[in-house]
Amino acid sequence: MKASQTFISTLKEAPADAEIVSHKLMMRAGMIKRLGAGIYNYMPMGLRVIRKVEAIIREEMNRAGAVELLMPVVQPAELWMETGRFQAYGPELLRVKDRHDRDFVIQPTSEEVITDIARQELRSYKQLPRTFYHVQTKFRDERRPRFGVMRGREFTMKDAYSFDRDKASALKSYDTMYRAYCAIFDRFGLTYRAVAADTGAIGGDASHEFQVIADTGEDAIVYCPTSDYAANIELAEAVSLIAERAAPAQALAKTPTPGKSTCEDVAALLGLPLANTVKSLVLATDEKDEAGDIVKTTVWLLLVRGDHALNEVKTGKLPGLKSGFRFATIAEIEDHFGCKPGYLGPIGLKKPVKVVADRTVANMSDFVCGANEPDFHIAGVNWGRDLPEPDFVADIRNVVAGDPSPDGQGVLAIQRGIEVGHVFYLGTKKYSVPMGATFLDENGKPQPFEMGCYGIGVTRILGAAIEQNHDERGIVWPDAIAPFTVAVCPIGYDRSAEVKTAADQLHDELVALGIDVVLDDRGERPGAMFADWELIGVPHRVVISDRGLKAGTVEVQGRRETAANTVPLAEAVAFVKGRLKA
Amino acid sequence: MKASQTFISTLKEAPADAEIVSHKLMMRAGMIKRLGAGIYNYMPMGLRVIRKVEAIIREEMNRAGAVELLMPVVQPAELWMETGRFQAYGPELLRVKDRHDRDFVIQPTSEEVITDIARQELRSYKQLPRTFYHVQTKFRDERRPRFGVMRGREFTMKDAYSFDRDKASALKSYDTMYRAYCAIFDRFGLTYRAVAADTGAIGGDASHEFQVIADTGEDAIVYCPTSDYAANIELAEAVSLIAERAAPAQALAKTPTPGKSTCEDVAALLGLPLANTVKSLVLATDEKDEAGDIVKTTVWLLLVRGDHALNEVKTGKLPGLKSGFRFATIAEIEDHFGCKPGYLGPIGLKKPVKVVADRTVANMSDFVCGANEPDFHIAGVNWGRDLPEPDFVADIRNVVAGDPSPDGQGVLAIQRGIEVGHVFYLGTKKYSVPMGATFLDENGKPQPFEMGCYGIGVTRILGAAIEQNHDERGIVWPDAIAPFTVAVCPIGYDRSAEVKTAADQLHDELVALGIDVVLDDRGERPGAMFADWELIGVPHRVVISDRGLKAGTVEVQGRRETAANTVPLAEAVAFVKGRLKA
Structure with missing residues (x-):
């Protein structure tokens, strides 16, 4: 394609409201254009990337046996009432009334609609397993949309839904989707990790997030470089850092610590390692009667080592705490x-408090904690000798880099990631049972579908890919999802017949090989032309000039390369082709 | 593709609410599934057709130099207030408030958003002409959605918008789109007509509808079989059927016509041709003051020949009537x-009435009209002799088949059509001027864009194609937009190794040629298998059976053919390929 046949509009400066690099670069490269808060026009350069992302997703979904259909954007609220989501979903769900005052939602996902299709269409176990998907516009009315396509309100998502006869089969469908997702992210050419994720309120035991690795990511990903362990920090298991509790060696010593209310300050004051201190956090749970009035409140003391942080997700799974x-x-x-x-601190408690010690804390000896008296701590505290054993010992802290991997295969590292995909085993409780979505088993008995759901944020991929792949000059797209794979940049296209002929021919030959090439025929000066394609992030550039042609050569340069490769014109097509990812 | 890899779900009976054949067949063939009034899920067979329609549209739009982008479904109301459409659009416009109580619309079209893009991006005459398009979900909250995808509420539309520096250039852009539309509808393989259409309130002088010809169409299309004249009946010009007014031959004769209140009854009673009678229709126009109160009402008497019908669109363009x-x-x-x-009747009027005679009526002599007295008509009426000449003579009737073509090249015929596309020259008044969308001309002076808009109802194409192409067994898709081009139907795929081998090989060879083929591996009985593919409308079928293979042959049958062609197995691929539309 010639550049004049598409629409290129770059900016020197990003608008002030663009906070992160991907947002800035997408605005500057003319990929998106803001229409409203969290609502963007996808301009031609951005749409080209979206279409390539969608095409890869479709190919791999189809290969995995999933069948594409298309569910509407505007969905009747009745279905959403069947699962209770119409009522339970927060203000993120955009609700709308039609001219007859009937309720509708602008879909944020399509579980209800696909389950409605399944309960009508999948009548027998013989029709299972079955996975449907669609690629459709979604809307979530975020309270504070920001970061461009990373947390927009209107966005494109690929969402798939599997229907199975039993849990074993559902987990097979889950695994098929997991592998399809790996194939998709491999083909995108992005560095990513599939990490075990929290299953939240739904329960179940299979949920993985696909995280694109980027220093700017919102999520902390825990992984073991010497094994395949990987998990979201919310879920990652923290083992005890002390194999066995040592015998007490110190006597109790109440110490004045005026104004020192953090473990760090106390350790510094006492000249002790932070790892000798214990941090106390106080939670409460309320029991309510049928009218919703609180009839009993229980107070909980949670103890983690001074250098550790409480993990609220894991804490929320403990007996007694999991109802909230x-x-x-x-x-x-x-x-x-x-x-x-x-x-x-946990010592000298006068009133009933449930004490939960983290696994590491439970094995500490001669530790320091608060004295339950303003401006005093106690050192040399020992379980059993100075205070009763904790009521519960549990994994309630975030892992830190250097912790042993829970699989025993090494030590953990932590990196940042951007969640762009999620596979989730749903079971039967959330959708098929409340919606009465059943099939007939071999005995003619109705059984609820075992379901799974699988999402990829299509438009979010653009932001994540850029967060991972950019430099001071702009975006650096992987070959597979670049708006163009190759930019042919002729110098003097409008004034040198030789340059024009060579450029046109190279363009045509690359096109004939199925390579997505743009020929810059806009007549820009070389500096502006190069800057545009570097900003837009085209991964390969061929410069054709009179000077080069005199020597029979062109210059081929990868977007990450600091210098060009001088290549004979006759070999240019083969050279470029050889550099492309298959 | 194997049938088991997609999802086929046919019905013996259409649901009761399906009123027209395309709606019935789309439901029965499992192409769509109702989610709510005018809101449909596109099931895999239907989505395949949509994708083919979209692909052809994109190829031809790109070829015509239009550039694809993607504008949001949910659009801020502010832009729609700039043009006044937020207020003026009826309840068909779905309005919604976000969590911050800000107004949005679910887009029915995107003129405002594209004009907003243009006023930011197209700053100089050097950037013009420019045509953008997108293929996006639309919503129109129809009062009475019906006829399946023909008048749905949520639908997919391709809408394009051109921006030009002056009217001459705008009409060139219009012509480019007109020709692109012809290429698109040619490639669909549908019989259609591009007809001149009414430009409505906007004015301007270029508007064409693309009508798919079908007996069940809502629109009447007027055309001249011996010239290229074609117009929507709303617009088609009716010439006078009487070249010159003859001299009066009869005396006035007031005649009792008790209970005969129609021209047909009066003509029958008097034993006269219907063409001797004149029909009287009474309209009124109101002048209002600034407060909106009526200050003056004018009464109009419109006269058409007894066998003609008033055309309200043409009437609405007359001076004095065009304000409503x-x-x-x-x-x-x-x-x-x-x-x-x-x-x-127009005779003996006591109070002031503006009389408008159709061109034919103005040339009639010795005609019959009402006597302005209950149960009486007057025959032998003549202009000038018995009553004043009409205040206005104008074209106010619908043409009828057999009328002379206004281009003088033959006589008119009428057929029914379904509007699936519309090209429209907009000018500057409706969008660019109210939105202040300007570019700088050669003199650095801001000028409003000359605009055009161009729509194709993507999902509506499916319904129109079926209304035109079906029989008692189901749909008959044209090759280019069929869900599959060829269905390979093996008899005994699961029990005959020979059949399976031949079917698999034929499938693979057709796929290798880029032909969209489905191999029915479902194990259905031949009758059910054939019925499914006939209902779904796959245009070419190859039947492979043990009996045929013994003779070294397969049976190839076109969907419209009544008998199969027996073809040697070795020649089957070439034979099938030879039958496909390029």
């Missing part, structure tokens, strides 16, 4: 500990 | 004519 907890109020803390926060 | 008219009330009629409808 909150942080205790100052009044509740003072009532139970006789002391304000900053000097709390 | 209504049919007069019974009270107004009795006040002005002293008589109720059924016996009205």
Whole structure:
């Protein structure tokens, strides 16, 4: 294609509201154009990337046996009421009334609609397993849309849904999708990790996020470089860092620590390692009667080592806490500990408090904690000798880099990632049972579908790919999803017949090989022309000039290369082709 | 592709709410599935057709130099307020408020958004002409959605918009799109007509509808078989059927016509041709003051020949009527004519009435009209002798088959059509001027864009194609947009190794040629298998059976053919390929 046949519009400066590099670069490269908060026009350069992303997704979904259909953007609320999501979904769900005052939603996902299709179309176990997908516009009315396509309101998502006769088969469908996702992200040419993820309120035991690795990512990913262990930090298991509790060696010593309310300050004051201290966090759970009034409140003391952080997701799975907890109020803390926060500890408790020690804390000896008295801590504290054993010992902390991998195969590292895909085993409780979506088994008995759902944020891929692949000059697209694979940049296209002939011929030959090439016929000066294609991020560039042609050569340069390769004109097509990812 | 890899779900009976054949067949063939009133899921067979339609549209739009982008479904109302459409658009416009109570619309078209893009991106005359398009989900909240995809609420439309520096250039862009549309509809393989259409309130002088010809079409298309004249009946010009007014031959004769209130009844009673009678229709126009109160009402008497029908669109273009008219009330009629409808005429009027005679009526002599007295008509009426000449003579009737073509090249015929595309020259008044969308001309002076808009109803194409191409067994898709081009139907695929081998090989060879083929591996009985593919409308079928293979042959049958062609197996691929439209 010639550049004049498409629309190129680059900016020197990004608009002020663009906070992150991908947003800035997409605006500057003319890939998106803001229409409203979190709502973007996809301009020709951006749309070309979207179409390549979608094409790869479709090919791999089809290869995995999933069948494409298309569900509407505007969906009747009745279906969403069947699962209770119409009521339970927050203001992110855009609700709309039609001219007859009937309720509709602008779809954020399509579980209800696909389950409605399944309960009508999949009548027998003989029709299972079955996975459907679509690529469709979604809307989530984010409270604070930002970061361009990373947290927009209108976006494109590929969402797939599997229907199976039993859990074993559902997990097979899940695995098929997991492998399709790996193939998709491999083909994108992005560095990514599939990490075990929290299954949230739904439960079940299979959920993986596909995270594109980028320093700017919102999510912390835990992985073991010497094994295949990888998990979202919310889920990653933290083992005890102390194999066995040592015998007490110190006597209890109450110590004044005036104004030192953090473990760091106390350790510094006492000249002790931070790892000798224990941090106290106070939670509360409320039991309610049928009217919703609180009839009983339980206070919980959670203990993690001074250098560790509480993991609220793992904490929320403990018996007694999994129905929901909150942080205790100052009044509740003072009532139970006789002391304000900053000097709390598990020792000398007067009122009933459930004590949960992290696995590491449970094995500590001679540790330091708050004295439950303002401006005092106690050192040389030992379980059993100075205070009762904790009520519960559990994994309630975030892992840190250097922790042993829970699979015993090495030590953990942490990197940042951007979630762009999610595969999820749903089971039967969330959609098929409430919607009465059943099939007839071999005995003619109705059974609810075992379901799974599988999403890829199509437009989000663009932002994630750029966060991972950019430099000071602009975007560096992987070959597979670049708006163009090759930019042919003739110098003097409009004034040198030799340059024009060579450029046109190279363009035509690359096109004939099925290579997505753009020939810059706009007549820009070389500097502006190169800057545009570097900003837009085309991964391969061929420069054709009179000077080069006199020597019978052109210059081929990869977007990440610092210097060009001088290549005989006659070999240019083969040279370029040889550099492309298959 | 094997049939088991997609999803085929046919029905013996169409649901009761499917009123027209395309709706019934799309439901029965499993192409669409109703989700709500006018809202459909596109099932795999239907989506395959949509994708082929979209691909052809994209290829031809790109070839014509239009550039694809993607504008959002959910659009801020502010832009729609700039043109006044937010207020003026009826309840068909789905309006929605976000969590911050800001107004949005679900787009029915995208003129405002593209004009907003143009006023930011197209700054100089050097960037013009420019045509953008997108293929996107639309929503129109029809009062009474019906006929499946023909009048749905959510649908897919390709909409393009051109921006030009002046009218001459805009009409060139218009012509380029007109020709692209012809190429698109040619490639679809549908019989269609591009007909001149009414430009409505916008004015301007270029508007064509692309009508797929079908007996069930809503629109009447007027055309001249011996010239290229074609127009929507709303616009088609009706010439006078009487070249010159003859001299009066009869005396006035007031005749009792008790209970005969139609021209047909009067002509029958008097034993005269219907073409001797004149039909009277009474309209009214209201002048309003600034507060919107009516300050003056004018009554109009419109006269068409007894066998003709009033054309309200053409009538609405007359001076004095083009600001809007209504049919007069019974009270107004009795006040002005002293008589109720059924016996009205232009003769002996006591109160001021503006008389508009159709061109043919103005040349009639010795005609029959109402006497403005209940149960009486007058025969032998002549202009000038018995009553004043009409205030206006104008083209106010629908043409009828057999009328002379207005280009003088033959006589007109009428057929029915379904509007699936529309090209429209917009000018500057509707969007660029109210939105302040300007570019700088050679003198650095801002000028409003001359615009055009161009739509194709992507999903509607499916319905129109089926209305045109079906029989009692189902749909008959043209090759280019069929869900599959060829169905390979093996008899005994699961029990005959020979059949399986031959079918697999034929499938693979056709696929290798780029032919979209489905191999039916479902194990259905031949009758059910054939019925499915006939209902779905695959245009070519190859049947492979043990009996045929024994003779070294297969059976190839076109969907419209009544008998199969017996073809040697070795020649089957070439034979099938030879039958396909290029």
